[in-house]
Amino acid sequence: ERFVDAHWRLVQCYNVLQDFGSARTVLEKIKTQFPDPLYQFNADFAIAKTYFDEGIYDQAITAFQEIGNSTTEPRIRIEATRWEAASYAKQTQAATAVALLENVISIAKNEINNPTQALDYQLQALANSADIYLASQEFDQARSVYTRTLDIVQSATDIVGLDRVREDAVLNWANSYFWAGDFVSSATIYDQLQDNPNILEDTK
16 A cells, blocks of 8 residues: 555646546546545545536536435535535536535534534535625625624634634625625725624624
8 A cells, every 4th residue: 555645646646737537547546456445435535526627517416426425424424515516506506506505504513513613614605605696696695694604603602713704704795785786885884894893783
């Protein structure tokens, strides 16, 4: 197993060169030559990512689904589901992508015992959902995600260091009016934010 790192370096080279077919060939060789379950899993995940990077989203979706369905480990299921959601988002299937991210939030809330990690996964999924809505110009939906983000952060009273996350949620909520082209509302909100950083709470 001394040379497994050489195989991974070769995969990295092929990925940089965007020769994804050759990368997959090496990854399949890793699976054949190195039966360690960790190598098998890492190779399967890397194969799925090559499909994503190559823009073959149907195969990426199938591969990430297989990874997620093959384990009960919540962190692996979360990562596989996030990548599956990203693949659907690339196909402009926003509703499906957001539904998958809701699954991520559910897994994080119910199966991750570390409160900080659980919150991080939820915030990442919400940020991904907001980005998907913004990309499809569903600005009202994006605003609702930012409001929800603030609610989750406000309720996480036992976790410190969330001030920046809270500020970002409020600012992105305000920015969504600007991104939507509603410059009158955005100007009003930006002006009010100078003196009232809790404006989002006040308007709920």
